[in-house]
Amino acid sequence: MPRTLKVPLKPESPPTFMDRGPSLPTLVLLSMSIPPLQPGYTMSTTHRTQPTHTEVLSVMRLLADVAALKSDPPAQRQLLVEGLCRMVGTNQAFLFAANGWSIDSSPIFTHQTLTADQDPVFLQYMSQFGVRLRLEADPFCHHSIRSPATLQNYSFEDVLPTHDAELDFPDFVEVRHAGRVADGLVSLFRTGEGGRSVVGVGMHQFGQSGRLSDRDRNLVAFAVAELKNLVDRGHVTLAAGAVPGLTPRLQQVLDRLLAGQAPKTIARELSLSVETVREHFQRLYRHFQVSGRDELAAKFIGQIRASPMPELSERP
Amino acid sequence: MNRRLGLMQSEITSMMRTLADVAVLRSTPDLQLAALVTGIASLIGASQAFLGVAENWRDSKSPKITHMLLGDSHDPAFLHYLGDFGRSFPVTSDPFVNNFFQSGDDFQTC
Numbered sequence: 001m002p003r004t005l006k007v008p009l010k011p012e013s014p015p016t017f018m019d020r021g022p023s024l025p026t027l028v029l030l031s032m033s034i035p036p037l038q039p040g041y042t043m044s045t046t047h048r049t050q051p052t053h054t055e056v057l058s059v060m061r062l063l064a065d066v067a068a069l070k071s072d073p074p075a076q077r078q079l080l081v082e083g084l085c086r087m088v089g090t091n092q093a094f095l096f097a098a099n100g101w102s103i104d105s106s107p108i109f110t111h112q113t114l115t116a117d118q119d120p121v122f123l124q125y126m127s128q129f130g131v132r133l134r135l136e137a138d139p140f141c142h143h144s145i146r147s148p149a150t151l152q153n154y155s156f157e158d159v160l161p162t163h164d165a166e167l168d169f170p171d172f173v174e175v176r177h178a179g180r181v182a183d184g185l186v187s188l189f190r191t192g193e194g195g196r197s198v199v200g201v202g203m204h205q206f207g208q209s210g211r212l213s214d215r216d217r218n219l220v221a222f223a224v225a226e227l228k229n230l231v232d233r234g235h236v237t238l239a240a241g242a243v244p245g246l247t248p249r250l251q252q253v254l255d256r257l258l259a260g261q262a263p264k265t266i267a268r269e270l271s272l273s274v275e276t277v278r279e280h281f282q283r284l285y286r287h288f289q290v291s292g293r294d295e296l297a298a299k300f301i302g303q304i305r306a307s308p309m310p311e312l313s314e315r316p
Numbered sequence: 317m318n319r320r321l322g323l324m325q326s327e328i329t330s331m332m333r334t335l336a337d338v339a340v341l342r343s344t345p346d347l348q349l350a351a352l353v354t355g356i357a358s359l360i361g362a363s364q365a366f367l368g369v370a371e372n373w374r375d376s377k378s379p380k381i382t383h384m385l386l387g388d389s390h391d392p393a394f395l396h397y398l399g400d401f402g403r404s405f406p407v408t409s410d411p412f413v414n415n416f417f418q419s420g421d422d423f424q425t426c
Binding site for chain 1: 323325328329332333335336337338339340342343
């Protein structure tokens with residue numbers, strides 16, 4: 001029996017124009033040349049499997065623009081997913097980050113950023129991802145947790161190779177078998193102390209859009225490897241920021257609540273009684289003016305989605 | 317001595333990483349320009365680099381140097397030349413700038 005997922009979502013905010021990053025002086029004298037560039041990030045579809053120099057440049061230009069938004073992490077993340085989605089030409093893209101990534105502990109989901117175009121069923125799944133669903137209940141994350149590699153790239157063929165995959169990842173397979181997602185790939189990398197923070201970038205094709213090509217996969221793999229480089233250099237902020245007005249204890253409870261942990265689990269991890277955890281829940285609901293956990297989760301996702309959605313800049 | 321003329325992907329990536337480092341510094345223009353000059357010089361192994369900015373660049377008018385930024389290491393004679401550049405003599409007296417001034421192209425490498 002399919003599970004019904006209900007999460008109220010805020011309407012999307014209208015796109016706003018974004019500053020194009022560092023301004024150029026009137027005249028720049030530099031003793032280095034670069035080849036002619038195509039405007040913007042858009043690329044043509046070809047049968048090649050490896051990115052061309054022009055495509056590499058477009059990826060790096062996008063990441064430079066992303067880096068320039070360092071002071072505005074939500075806008076930074078939104079530009080990243082919108083830019084990658086447009087560059088690869090997929091229907092949808094998302095970015096998520098989680099902390100506490102290890103085989104022994106469930107990661108704490110921190111945030112996700114989605115592109116504007118959503119399949120409603122898939123959006124419901126994503127809304128539950130890391131909130132009610134454990135991250136490792138997603139096949140891509142399931143594989144990632146068990147892999148020692150710090151940078152991983154998966155396609156549907158990699159994570160759902162067996163005929164009985166429905167038994168392992170029912171929610172994911174339910175969405176996919178509903179005819180919503182035709183193809184997808186996810187790249188994940190670990191970062192931070194001990195590699196316990198994980199960042200995932202996903203691309204999906206809906207309905208009749210067809211399969212992703214090897215070129216798409218290689219392009220995303222290259223882009224995510226470079227994104228990891230940016231994160232490791234501190235140019236992209238993916239860690240969850242503390243919520244103003246919350247005590248450290250309430251922040252700890254909030255992180256775990258958003259990760260979908262049960263009160264009993266939270267109580268054990270924080271050495272509190274279950275009653276105390278429930279009292280903290282009520283304080284959080286009052287603080288955020290929501291009626292319950294689902295509304296709180298939707299509020300956080302809505303905060304990210306309601307952030308300014310930059311237009312990709314046109315290059316002169 | 318490398319005889320290649322085109323850039324390899326790794327070189328493009330290194331260059332764009334440097335420009336990302338520059339882009340991050342947008343809130344501090346002085347540091348941003350310094351990172352640009354030193355970063356590009358380091359990439360190509362130049363012993364000296366500079367960045368000059370001139371405004372009012374029109375055919376009928378000599379441009380005015382607004383500011384100039386030098387790399388870390390300077391040759392004294394070249395530094396002296398750059399010190400006069402745009403002050404004691406017009407920027408169009410420099411052969412590179414003169415070429416640029418005579419051309420209608422927006423982007424040139426001389």
